[in-house]
Amino acid sequence: MSRLGNLGHRLHRGEVAYDFVGKRRLWYGVSILITLVAVIGLVVNGLKLSIEFSGGAVFTTPKSSLSVSEVQNKIAGDTGSSTAVVQKLGTGSLRIQISDVGTAEAAQIQSKIATDLGLKSQDINEQVVGPSWGQEISNKAIEGLVIFMILVTIYLAIAFEWRKAVAAVIALIHDLTITVGVYAIVGFEVSPGTVIGLLTVLGYSLYDTVVVFDGLKETTKDITKQNRFTYSELANRSLNQTLVRSINTTVVALLPVAALLFVGGGLLGAGMLNDIALSLFVGLAAGAYSSIFIATPLVADLKERDPEIKALKKRVLAKRAADARKAETATDEPQDADQADDDEEAEGAHPAAAGAVSGQRNQPASRSRSKNRPSGKRR
Amino acid sequence: MAAPKKGRRSSGSQGYPGRALAAILLAMVALTGGMFLSGHTTPRLGIDLAGGTSITLTAKSNQPNAINKTNMNTAVDIINRRVNGLGVSEAEVQTQGSNNIIVNIPKGTNSKQAEEQVGTTAQLYFRPVLAMAANTSASASASPSASASGSASPSASASPSAKSTSSASAAPSASSTKQGRAVTDGLKAASATASASASATPPASPSPSASATASTGTLDTSIPNDLATKFTALDCSNAKERANLNLNAKPTDKIVACSQDGTEKYILGVSAVDGKNVSKASSGYDTQQGNGWIVTLSFDGTGSKDFSKITSQLSQQTDPNNRFAITLDNEVVSAPSVTTTLSGSAEIYGSFTQTSAEDLSNVLSYGSLPLTFDKSDVTTVSPAVGGEQLHGGLIAGAVGLALVVLYLLAYYRGLSFVAVLSLVVSAALTYTIMALLGPAIGFALNLPAVCGAIVAIGITADSFIVFFERIRDELREGRSLQPAVARGWPRARRTILVSDFVSFLSAAVLFVVSVSKVQGFAFTLGLTTLLDVAVVFLFTKPLMTILARRKFYASGHPWSGLDPRALGVQPPLRRVRRPAARSEVKEA
Numbered sequence: 001m002s003r004l005g006n007l008g009h010r011l012h013r014g015e016v017a018y019d020f021v022g023k024r025r026l027w028y029g030v031s032i033l034i035t036l037v038a039v040i041g042l043v044v045n046g047l048k049l050s051i052e053f054s055g056g057a058v059f060t061t062p063k064s065s066l067s068v069s070e071v072q073n074k075i076a077g078d079t080g081s082s083t084a085v086v087q088k089l090g091t092g093s094l095r096i097q098i099s100d101v102g103t104a105e106a107a108q109i110q111s112k113i114a115t116d117l118g119l120k121s122q123d124i125n126e127q128v129v130g131p132s133w134g135q136e137i138s139n140k141a142i143e144g145l146v147i148f149m150i151l152v153t154i155y156l157a158i159a160f161e162w163r164k165a166v167a168a169v170i171a172l173i174h175d176l177t178i179t180v181g182v183y184a185i186v187g188f189e190v191s192p193g194t195v196i197g198l199l200t201v202l203g204y205s206l207y208d209t210v211v212v213f214d215g216l217k218e219t220t221k222d223i224t225k226q227n228r229f230t231y232s233e234l235a236n237r238s239l240n241q242t243l244v245r246s247i248n249t250t251v252v253a254l255l256p257v258a259a260l261l262f263v264g265g266g267l268l269g270a271g272m273l274n275d276i277a278l279s280l281f282v283g284l285a286a287g288a289y290s291s292i293f294i295a296t297p298l299v300a301d302l303k304e305r306d307p308e309i310k311a312l313k314k315r316v317l318a319k320r321a322a323d324a325r326k327a328e329t330a331t332d333e334p335q336d337a338d339q340a341d342d343d344e345e346a347e348g349a350h351p352a353a354a355g356a357v358s359g360q361r362n363q364p365a366s367r368s369r370s371k372n373r374p375s376g377k378r379r
Numbered sequence: 380m381a382a383p384k385k386g387r388r389s390s391g392s393q394g395y396p397g398r399a400l401a402a403i404l405l406a407m408v409a410l411t412g413g414m415f416l417s418g419h420t421t422p423r424l425g426i427d428l429a430g431g432t433s434i435t436l437t438a439k440s441n442q443p444n445a446i447n448k449t450n451m452n453t454a455v456d457i458i459n460r461r462v463n464g465l466g467v468s469e470a471e472v473q474t475q476g477s478n479n480i481i482v483n484i485p486k487g488t489n490s491k492q493a494e495e496q497v498g499t500t501a502q503l504y505f506r507p508v509l510a511m512a513a514n515t516s517a518s519a520s521a522s523p524s525a526s527a528s529g530s531a532s533p534s535a536s537a538s539p540s541a542k543s544t545s546s547a548s549a550a551p552s553a554s555s556t557k558q559g560r561a562v563t564d565g566l567k568a569a570s571a572t573a574s575a576s577a578s579a580t581p582p583a584s585p586s587p588s589a590s591a592t593a594s595t596g597t598l599d600t601s602i603p604n605d606l607a608t609k610f611t612a613l614d615c616s617n618a619k620e621r622a623n624l625n626l627n628a629k630p631t632d633k634i635v636a637c638s639q640d641g642t643e644k645y646i647l648g649v650s651a652v653d654g655k656n657v658s659k660a661s662s663g664y665d666t667q668q669g670n671g672w673i674v675t676l677s678f679d680g681t682g683s684k685d686f687s688k689i690t691s692q693l694s695q696q697t698d699p700n701n702r703f704a705i706t707l708d709n710e711v712v713s714a715p716s717v718t719t720t721l722s723g724s725a726e727i728y729g730s731f732t733q734t735s736a737e738d739l740s741n742v743l744s745y746g747s748l749p750l751t752f753d754k755s756d757v758t759t760v761s762p763a764v765g766g767e768q769l770h771g772g773l774i775a776g777a778v779g780l781a782l783v784v785l786y787l788l789a790y791y792r793g794l795s796f797v798a799v800l801s802l803v804v805s806a807a808l809t810y811t812i813m814a815l816l817g818p819a820i821g822f823a824l825n826l827p828a829v830c831g832a833i834v835a836i837g838i839t840a841d842s843f844i845v846f847f848e849r850i851r852d853e854l855r856e857g858r859s860l861q862p863a864v865a866r867g868w869p870r871a872r873r874t875i876l877v878s879d880f881v882s883f884l885s886a887a888v889l890f891v892v893s894v895s896k897v898q899g900f901a902f903t904l905g906l907t908t909l910l911d912v913a914v915v916f917l918f919t920k921p922l923m924t925i926l927a928r929r930k931f932y933a934s935g936h937p938w939s940g941l942d943p944r945a946l947g948v949q950p951p952l953r954r955v956r957r958p959a960a961r962s963e964v965k966e967a
Binding site: 052060062093106123124125126127128129130132133136137140143144147148151152155156159192193195196199200202203204206207210211214215218241242244245248249251252253254255256257258259260262263272273276277280 | 427435437753754755756757758759760761763764768771772774775776778779780782783786787790826827829830831833834836837838840841844845848852870873874877878880881882884885886888889891892897900904
């Protein structure tokens with residue numbers, strides 16, 4: 001673990017860095033590819049909707065030694081025109097799904113099944129769903145989705161700025177597409193539980209994104225008052241600095257969900273727990289990916305179009321060219337970036353930075369180091 | 380070392396960590412105390428965990444604005460009445476979202492019957508009263524009702540007040556059949572005063588001719604013999620008997636019925652006015668005539684016509700035949716007497732209290748409720764499976780919590796002590812609040828709510844990670860622990876607040892727009908997010924401030940999770956540079 005801690009430190013210092021922002025086109029490409037695959041999967045396979053969406057009845061028997069085919073034979077005559085789908089659950093109980101039955105018929109079928117399987121009627125769990133119910137749940141979900149998107153865009157635009165809000169929402173849509181795509185391609189059943197999970201992903205995926213953006217906001221606070229780094233470079237640095245944090249929060253968020261998935265799938269068989277956990281798991285993983293690889297690079301992209309930031313980029317590039325001409329030795333090392341921070345106490349000195357001190361001294365006087373301290377604190 | 384000096388300074392600027400800790404501990408003690416005092420030491424379990432039947436009804440209407448809060452609440456009242464009237468214990472009925480009603484019927488008691496009841500549409504009719512009597516159990520029916528017949532009270536048996544002239548045939552200690560005939564006789568006599576044609580009807584025959592004559596203008600008050608027998612045998616205090624009483628009765632049948640509280644029983648004529656023709660009903664306090672609480676109702680066109688017809692007939696009768704019964708699902712809600720012919724609107728007065736007046740007006744409004752309900756979702760869970768699901772959820776929670784604790788322990792070592800304690804505090808608060816919310820706002824823990832609580836473990840732990848990583852960042856800058864905590868906090872705080880706000884926003888939106896089980900999930904998620912903020916502010920941060928003074932953490936013990944070497948800070952350099960750095964910090 002200390003090695004990971006070390007990595008955290010080196011990421012913080014900028015000694016190790018992955019150029020997320022620089023290679024953004026690669027990751028945009030990857031994301032577009034994934035999205036395309038998801039959309040194609042959705043179009044070709046479609047979503048496998050659970051009985052809640054089409055209407056019908058689900059009966060769950062207590063633990064039983066009967067096999068699936070035995071049950072199918074026994075209840076063959078009970079269900080009238082509709083066919084029954086029989087599943088054996090992890091607990092040994094049986095799940096019998098019958099589509100297109102109303103409430104009244106379901107009660108009759110239940111008692112028939114009970115007599116055929118030699119069970120008491122009240123031991124059988126029954127769920128009967130009207131045909132419009134699933135539709136209503138999905139409509140509500142979409143309504144919630146839209147309201148949430150609007151509110152969160154407004155909030156993020158106030159808390160950060162509109163560019164970040166746009167990037168966050170794009171990342172969010174990206175997560176949802178991936179999750180839906182995974183469901184279409186793998187053929188997991190979509191139940192109201194899945195919808196719940198998906199809606200929760202909204203909040204959670206943004207949690208990650210917000211943590212990253214917060215770091216970004218801090219790193220780039222006084223960006224126009226310096227001309228050593230472009231916005232993209234600082235964005236990338238901030239991303240690398242918060243990388244450990246992002247990984248940790250994601251892992252810790254995924255662990256309980258994994259436990260739910262394991263217990264929900266392993267012990268209880270199919271059911272609400274399993275459905276929620278599965279969509280959460282897929283969505284959270286996609287959310288972690290998108291907040292690092294998509295959201296921040298998008299912000300950088302949008303920002304670079306801002307005239308002020310454009311001007312900064314020009315200044316930075318011009319200065320670098322000038323520096324390169326002036327002195328062969330004084331190249332801007334990215335790991336020196338701490339000094340661009342407004343942190344007044346960068347004196348937790350790192351030898352690696354020593355070579356760049358001259359660069360520091362060349363800073364214009366206007367550059368505001370905080371609290372009136374002379375910038376040449378390094379003696 | 381520099382630490383002590385800094386420590387004083389930072390503790391001054393950070394307030395009093397002890398107070399915050401004391402506050403949250405006090406809150407915990409208060410909540411736990413409240414929990415034990417109120418006797419609700421476990422959260423109320425939802426149907427899917429405790430077993431039972433849960434029915435979701437979706438309102439449908441062909442009128443655009445019919446699905447509104449008032450109508451839905453009226454419907455909830457009515458359904459509540461019907462379900463709980465069956466003797467089902469603790470069935471709960473509540474609206475959810477804008478157009479759904481959830482009916483939860485716990486395991487046991489005639490849940491099957493309740494389920495059927497919920498499905499059928501409630502029917503409101505105005506029927507003329509043919510006879511009424513105080514309820515008595517079937518075996519003892521003869522004598523008490525006979526003695527009651529001597530009195531003039533309206534709740535007494537029908538015969539005496541109905542006719543003063545004819546034979547007071549309600550002889551004491553009459554047999555049940557005799558008693559029945561006595562009533563019939565009495566009513567016949569009563570009807571004789573109103574209409575000769577009806578009086579000609581032999582009491583023993585159900586007599587279609589009688590009803591035929593009645594429909595031509597006069598009231599048909601004849602009572603078929605089988606009804607009379609049924610009436611005498613009827614015991615309204617027996618819930619089961621009442622529930623089965625008029626299962627297949629049509630509005631065009633004469634019926635025997637019980638009052639809703641089961642204290643009176645009635646024989647009722649064919650329906651005179653359909654409840655659907657009530658256009659409006661309200662309750663109010665009558666200040667002008669001093670009648671106390673009254674219920675006002677008005678009818679639409681058809682209703683007015685029918686109502687004026689029946690009241691003109693009824694007003695010529697004597698008690699109790701001048702009464703009409705307002706029946707909901709064939710139970711008598713109220714049976715006011717009529718003195719004059721009424722048409723478009725009417726007032727009902729009597730010994731109403733505010734509640735009973737409102738109840739009656741609600742029932743009457745139901746007649747005009749332009750809503751029908753579809754069963755959208757019916758879920759029956761046997762207690763065994765409910766227990767299994769609860770068990771599964773608890774195991775999942777325990778495993779999830781253990782995994783998170785192990786990860787934190789491995790990665791943050793000593794720091795995880797703070798995180799784990801905070802998680803424990805958070806869990807304790809969540810549990811006690813859930814337990815208390817059960818009786819307070821009817822919160823019931825269902826499976827999605829359990830799921831939400833488990834997912835919340837991750838969200839809560841994330842806040843600690845944000846804080847810890849901040850502290851480590853500050854340590855990497857070369858600070859010692861106490862200033863690192865002091866400086867790391869404001870930034871971590873902002874991140875935590877912003878991200879928790881987003882989390883809470885999603886939970887709130889989910890709660891407002893969602894239906895059914897989703898709400899339970901959203902509720903727990905929102906609750907735990909709020910608690911997360913409280914715990915981080917009032918527990919984690921103060922605890923961290925206090926622990927930062929301890930040598931184990933402050934000196935960066937290898938197991939503290941704050942070892943500068945493990946974090947990659949080179950100690951020798953730090954030692955050399957620190958004195959200069961310190962003076963700068965002071966200015967900052």
